[in-house]
Amino acid sequence: MPLPTFKIKLLYLVILTLLLVGLVPLLLTGWLLSGRSARELRSVENRYQIQLVQEKARQIEMFAQRYGDLVLSVANSIQLANDPQIINSPATEKRLGQILQSDPNVLALYIKPVNGESLSIFRREAFGTGELETIISDTGAKLTTQELLIGQPVKLSVNGDYAMTMASQVTIADRTVATVISVVSLKDISRNIVGVNPTAEDQLWQAGLPIIFVVDQNGTAIFHPDPSLVDAKRPLTSLKIVNEWLESNSQIQSGLVPFTANYKGTEHQMIGAYSTAMLGKNMNLGVIAMQDEAKALASVSEMRWQTWMISLAFAMLALIVGVISARLLTNPIYSLSEAAKKIAGGDLTTRVATSSIAEIGTLGSSFNSMTDELQGYIAKLANAARENRELFVGTVKALAAAIDGKDKYTRGHSERVARISVAIGRQLGLSEDEIEKLRISALLHDIGKIAIDDSILKKPAALTDEEYEIMKTHPQKGYKIMSQIPAMKDFLPGMYMHHEMVNGQGYPQGLKGDEIPLQAKIVSVADTFDAMTIDRPYSKGMLLDEALERIRSFVGTRYDAEVVEALVRGCMAGEIGQGVVRYIANTHEAATKDSAANAQKVA
Template sequence: MGLLARLRSSLTYPIAATLVLVTVVPVTLVGWLLASYNREHLTFVEKRFLSLEARGLAGEVSEFLESHRIQLQSTVRGLEAGGAIEVSGFEQLLQDIAGEQDRAFDYLQILDERGEGTFVRSPSLTAETESILTEAVAKVHATAIGGEPVERLVTGLPGGEATKAIYGFPLRSATGVVWGSLTGVLDLDALQRRFDENARAGFIVSLFDEDGLVLVSSHPRLRGRDLAASPLVRDLLRRPVHLTSTYRHPVPSVADDVLGAVAPVAGAGWGLLIERPTKEAYAPVRVAQQRTLVVSALAALVALALGFVLSRQLIVPLQSLTGISSAIAEGNFAVRADVKGTDELAQLANNFNHMAGSIEALVRRLKQALRQNQELFLETIRTLAAAIDAKDPYTRGHSERVSSYSMAIARHLGLSQDEVFRVRTAAILHDVGKLGIRDGILNKPGGLTEEEYAVMRQHTAIGAQIMEPIRMLKDIIPGIRNHHETWDGTGYPDQLVGDTIPLVARIIGVADTYDAMTTKRPYQEAKTLDFVLTRMRQMSGSRFDPMVVNALLAAVAAGDVTPPSAAPGPDAQQEVS
């Protein structure tokens, strides 16, 4: 068949050729030009914005530091005007300063030359931080009492606390004799919170000192890091001017290529660096893509006008197929195309209908398979739990009961359906590690020796190791490993404390102990419900998370948790379930 005959037998070739010539070539060219223009324009605008933002934040930092420094200096002048008096009477003055709005002093102190005086401290200071600050403040006082003002930074505080700035000023009598000092510890956490606001907009903001050491940063990995290798920081340390640049970030784990701007902090000798990853900065290039779409639409209209007669037979059926495909994309797999004829479009419609039918049947099979897989999964873990419980006749059904109690607690905690499912799965398998414990220990009547109890305690780590290779169960491993951790940190295997214990493990721990006390064990009889609930309340806050215990109590009150049996008996021994 010749070329002319092929063109006449199908509308595809002439329309395709027309659309390529009229739309594809110009649209591609225009799109490339628009993208190039927008990238250059965005770079200019982004650098300008970053420069203005850096100057503004540097001004805020300078104002923050200066306002606190002026507050201390004003206090010094007031004290000097009053002369050397009994310093113990200044406690109210220090409390007034610390209590002023927008003040961020963690520690204020007035001492005389003998080291006697008064101070106020923030109640939020930890004992470890307070010890470090007390030593630093003592050194500042020793310097200030010599007649020289002191400014010092305290970095690397425990628990990731923000850097503290210490200001010390000598106090002089009317004759100029130094009789004491005023010291203030400024918490830079207020700057940290301010920087975090920018972080939510995709910016990385860091405040560094005269050596390039990061004092405060919106990115946790930059806090305390030396940024002297950053080109902007290096240039500002050489000459304190406003700079912007695009460069490779010196800490690869933070970002790759970034747009950055730096500004000096007046009066402090520090610098303010604000950065934004280029991937985020150039996201607005979508504007160029939208312009490309507009141009494409115009070019398509021209193409349609030129090929209207030839395309009439193609466009109408295609529009019908487009609507049907959209309906199928939205989940309506029962819709079918109705295009009559014997040409390529009719064949396409028939193939499309066949494809839609195949997809509909496949989706039905997939849904059925998913339900079957979920049921098989649950039956599998139930079987595994039954095998665990079968090793110990006294705990038969223990895993299913703990799972039931855990689900009830999770629902009363307001967890989502997916979270409740994960809690359920973890609870069923929480004792899977007992498969690695000798039967002689599991079934021993009476209490265990210290050596046997040490072996028994290994079942949590063994269970985590058993489940670790199963990727789809990785979310439940914390519940298996840590369900014997205690709120006060005396549990095992990791001695986690409080909220550091995964919630799923805290839930299972409460449910596990509840079942241990309400069922008969080799070492104890089942307890009455009142006795068990009293004991759970007593252990709330020491062994268990009070929030989880309250959820258990609510579940019991609502009838969602009921013990299998109850009988009076002596106080519960240490359970090892």
């Protein structure tokens, strides 16, 4: 029993086609674009936040340096005078008064000699009764070395502002003769960091506004848009980003931290960044910026909503246009169908309107013409595909021959060298065509090792001089193999010359400087970098910074300076390796000189 034939009216088909062809791509495009916009906006926001916290951290450091230098300059002037009696001289008092008058941030300057009366110049309206003496006494008790001491911020009782003390000893003839202490207002620097207008913490979280604040080494807020948090001296360690900074501030200058924060029972997906402000040897402060991710990326949600609305409007338009278009298309076809039925029934006298027959004839002629053209194009494409396949098959055979029977290191090494080479090429601004040639050349750079005995390749120790001379023949052997394939001509320099050195001491030709093609220079650096940073049977791989420093030491002798710097930029940009490079102080015992030498022998 034959299966029933499913039929659909052309009217519905046209409408469905219009919806599929117009609406679906619009939805997909809008959704993909909004997703891409979200990624790009997140990336922009991350870059903005990291730049923001770095700038704020530098402002704090410059503030501390400025007033630290002020204290040191007063101490140095007494030391240069080589006379402790100058402390209580009118000239010293006048100078301190001028400093106080010219800089509103300086609240007090105090010089206390070991023997004799102290000299103090201060703003009376800034301190309560006995408050300055207490601050000076506490700071002096903590000053035990000749290095500049920066004290913790203290709240002044008169106006509620915060101030910071800085102190330094005065030594004459290796003997401490006095102490110089300044009290500096933090009002202006606080406003520069967190903003002029105080904002309650609840309002900041509810509005999803960016929150910028500064914490000390205990995680306690020093500057915050909500002054009550600073006054309460409540640690902000409940925030993951604060803990992240506390754990890494001595090792990582700046960092990005996406995290989840819970505020009053509500979870917020946050994007944040931190940077370390180093105030001398005795104090580090963490500058932190964070914002609710949904608020930061609100424009993406709005874009998606607009996409749905536009798509709905287009669907209605497509429905109307589809009905009209379908009627215009189906009427001539219905007429042709009726005429065809009559002819099939034997009525050979049946004719259709001339215009209709002419249109159908034109359609048939156009279709036949199109078929002829397509047949020609297909023949050309088939010929091109055949040629490309021959190149592909030849390349695959060469690769298979090079890889068969070799260990995993050989395969993995070539792939890594190719990726590193491509990253260097992009940093150098090479065209996509040159980068593709570079990638293939790097993949095949060690193809000559197919002709090297396995006992040498897989030797779990350093090579002997005789074995090393045999190993040095692999560029010629690789060149001999691949030069037999004409399409491989553009890839030969990297295979043949990647062991040449810019000082002419390389092999196999002893080329130097500009005689070495750029392709070979890039593969050479990538080859050595990979060999340095992976574990070998006889040596442990270097850390990133060690490998880069080692490679830089060979600039001008083995490697081209521009290529090496391109490698460094690629590493710093995260194009070589995964994630953000973090410099963490780990003990790493590696004989870098032997590692580099062995890397050159084995690579």
